[in-house]
Amino acid sequence: MGTEKDLEKPLIDRVVEQNSLTLDELDAGQYFVRIQTLGASGLSSQWTNVQSFTVESRFDWRYLLLTLPILLLL
Numbered sequence: 436m437g438t439e440k441d442l443e444k445p446l447i448d449r450v451v452e453q454n455s456l457t458l459d460e461l462d463a464g465q466y467f468v469r470i471q472t473l474g475a476s477g478l479s480s481q482w483t484n485v486q487s488f489t490v491e492s493r494f495d496w497r498y499l500l501l502t503l504p505i506l507l508l509l
Contacts (some may be wrong), residue, residue, distance in 0.1 A: 436468040440485055463492040 436447040446456070446466075450473065467487050472480040 436466055438464060438466060440467050440487070442467060442469060442485065461490045463490050465489050 436442075437445045447458075465487055466489070467485050468499045469485045474480075
């Protein structure tokens with residue numbers, strides 16, 4: 436997984452035992468990912484096509500706009 440579609444410099448390159456992975460430490464932005472399965476025999480599949488997803492900003496700037504009039508009164 437990385438921030439560039441060609442995945443030349445992956446941010447995360449890991450083997451997991453389960454069929455899902457949760458990442459809590461991602462910054463806002465667009466990410467690209469591809470997956471390869473590894474069988475019990477050790478044989479691996481072809482890589483999937485690259486997929487993308489977006490992590491939205493965790494700060495809702497609308498709250499800042501709501502407090503702006505109060506800040507201007509100070």
